[in-house]
Amino acid sequence: MTDLLQALGSGILVGLVYSLLGLCIVIVYKASEAFNFAVGEFMVTGSFLFYIFFFDLQFPFLIALPLGLAAAAAAGAVIETLTIRPLIGRSPIAMTIITLGLAFFIRACLQLIFGSHSYSFFLELPDISIDAGELLFLSDPLWAGIMALLTFFIVMFFLFRTKWGLAIRATSENQAKAMAFGINAKMILLVVWAASSACIAVAGIMISNFGALSTMSSIVGLRAIPVVLIGGMDSIGGALAGGIIVGICESLVGTYIEPLGFTGFKEVAPYILLLIVVLIRPYGLFGTVRIERV
Amino acid sequence: MLAVENLRVVYHDVISVLNGISISLEKGELLVIIGANGAGKTTLLRTVAGMIDFYDGEIIEGDITLDGLSIKGVDTVGIMKHHGLTYVMEDRPVFWYLTIDENLRAAAFSGRGRNVKADMEKAYQYFPPLRGLAKKKAGYASGGEQQMLAIAMALMTQPGILLLDEPSLGLAPLITEGLFAIIKRLNESGISVMLVEQNASAALEIGSRGYVMELGRIVLEGKASELAANKDVREFYLGSGEKARRSYRDAKRYKRRKRWL
Numbered sequence: 001m002t003d004l005l006q007a008l009g010s011g012i013l014v015g016l017v018y019s020l021l022g023l024c025i026v027i028v029y030k031a032s033e034a035f036n037f038a039v040g041e042f043m044v045t046g047s048f049l050f051y052i053f054f055f056d057l058q059f060p061f062l063i064a065l066p067l068g069l070a071a072a073a074a075a076g077a078v079i080e081t082l083t084i085r086p087l088i089g090r091s092p093i094a095m096t097i098i099t100l101g102l103a104f105f106i107r108a109c110l111q112l113i114f115g116s117h118s119y120s121f122f123l124e125l126p127d128i129s130i131d132a133g134e135l136l137f138l139s140d141p142l143w144a145g146i147m148a149l150l151t152f153f154i155v156m157f158f159l160f161r162t163k164w165g166l167a168i169r170a171t172s173e174n175q176a177k178a179m180a181f182g183i184n185a186k187m188i189l190l191v192v193w194a195a196s197s198a199c200i201a202v203a204g205i206m207i208s209n210f211g212a213l214s215t216m217s218s219i220v221g222l223r224a225i226p227v228v229l230i231g232g233m234d235s236i237g238g239a240l241a242g243g244i245i246v247g248i249c250e251s252l253v254g255t256y257i258e259p260l261g262f263t264g265f266k267e268v269a270p271y272i273l274l275l276i277v278v279l280i281r282p283y284g285l286f287g288t289v290r291i292e293r294v
Numbered sequence: 295m296l297a298v299e300n301l302r303v304v305y306h307d308v309i310s311v312l313n314g315i316s317i318s319l320e321k322g323e324l325l326v327i328i329g330a331n332g333a334g335k336t337t338l339l340r341t342v343a344g345m346i347d348f349y350d351g352e353i354i355e356g357d358i359t360l361d362g363l364s365i366k367g368v369d370t371v372g373i374m375k376h377h378g379l380t381y382v383m384e385d386r387p388v389f390w391y392l393t394i395d396e397n398l399r400a401a402a403f404s405g406r407g408r409n410v411k412a413d414m415e416k417a418y419q420y421f422p423p424l425r426g427l428a429k430k431k432a433g434y435a436s437g438g439e440q441q442m443l444a445i446a447m448a449l450m451t452q453p454g455i456l457l458l459d460e461p462s463l464g465l466a467p468l469i470t471e472g473l474f475a476i477i478k479r480l481n482e483s484g485i486s487v488m489l490v491e492q493n494a495s496a497a498l499e500i501g502s503r504g505y506v507m508e509l510g511r512i513v514l515e516g517k518a519s520e521l522a523a524n525k526d527v528r529e530f531y532l533g534s535g536e537k538a539r540r541s542y543r544d545a546k547r548y549k550r551r552k553r554w555l
């Protein structure tokens with residue numbers, strides 16, 4: 001019983017970080033209809049930008065974090081301007097393939113600049129670990145879960161309670177219509193990519209805090225694929241649910257199945273789950289029910 | 295005040311859609327443009343509204359001026375903000391997954407420091423049926439309600455010139471009649487309107503002046519009442535030519551159409 005609670009709790013905490021990654025893919029997908037396969041590389045880029053401010057320049061955490069996120073947003077904006085903007089109004093498939101190319105390109109650039117070795121990454125956040133009898137939740141995953149959830153809700157507030165969020169939702173439905181009513185679709189896409197890049201950086205920083213940062217950390221970005229496909233490509237609530245489902249799936253498999261001798265099965269389990277979900281519900285668990293007029 | 299001079303527009307570098315078209319829209323006018331499918335009416339509106347880039351089209355000749363200033367190459371948002379020209383696309387350009395209330399707010403996005411509430415109130419006054427639907431998703435509204443919403447959204451941008459692309463598309467005759475009455479009222483309130491229509495008879499009834507387009511050119515121009523009485527327009531667009539001597543006329547009809555083009 002304790003095992004189960006422990007596994008569920010840890011699963012949810014990691015899952016919240018996956019949810020945040022999923023959310024970033026979903027908002028970009030909704031706005032530009034492109035699936036951002038470079039999510040892992042965006043994550044590492046953001047983490048390294050933060051690394052520069054926090055560890056190299058030794059700024060205090062509360063200054064380094066906004067600076068790092070702003071730099072990540074700027075990087076996202078530059079990438080959008082150079083690669084996605086020329087394709088506005090063209091096939092979304094082209095944009096998706098561009099992001100695949102971007103993934104390799106950014107990874108290679110990062111390796112050139114930072115090398116392939118690991119950088120130790122320790123934030124020294126206040127200890128908030130919970131030790132309740134048999135249950136033990138370490139401080140780092142708790143912080144990761146809290147930060148991810150906080151970022152998630154800031155994005156939700158921005159999308160559903162502000163004028164800009166409304167403009168983003170309108171643009172994500174149809175760029176031509178939005179332009180005709182005076183919403184600058186190009187600027188909206190820029191904002192979405194920048195915001196997504198900053199939020200991915202939050203996830204990246206929290207994940208790096210579990211251990212170390214290296215250019216190979218981008219593999220974690222692949223976890224976002226089952227998250228969004230299980231939740232539904234165009235559903236924000238789905239990203240939250242999908243992330244938690246993937247997190248729990250991983251930790252349950254880690255607790256109960258791996259000890260039976262299936263070492264490494266944890267890495268595969270979310271993709272098997274993905275396959276099952278997509279076979280039963282091709283649009284994902286929470287994919288939008290299309291409005292059909294009869 | 296709005297003048298299109300000798301405009302030529304090509305899609306994808308090869309498909310020539312507007313072949314040297316010239317029209318003008320005077321202040322306070324309700325201008326009607328009629329023409330068959332593929333005549334280039336929608337392209338004309340897109341070009342004037344600065345959206346032709348988005349559809350991979352290009353202006354290769356001619357100019358568009360507003361009060362003497364060229365607006366060629368200005369983007370849609372700029373034309374709307376600085377020149378007060380709003381384009382209502384065809385086929386009810388509303389955001390299906392937003393509520394009607396949100397749709398109106400979204401359309402007010404470009405206006406800074408405006409009283410959005412007052413503008414919405416004004417829009418609801420023109421289209422009372424929308425008021426009861428404020429919290430409903432626009433995708434579930436009926437065709438007539440969606441078209442009303444589209445025009446109400448255009449009002450949120452406080453237009454001086456309104457370009458309407460086939461507002462009657464897919465609407466019942468009675469609904470169309472009501473809608474056109476409102477368009478007439480909007481025009482009387484001081485908004486210049488350029489109305490592109492397939493429903494020629496209804497449009498010429500409310501319009502003050504009209505153009506007939508064929509294959510990217512203007513082939514006929516005149517007062518709406520004159521156009522409605524014109525023999526060729528009656529036969530080709532209003533569908534009320536003399537039917538009796540049909541076989542003989544068919545042969546001649548081809549020649550008459552050919553002379554036009």
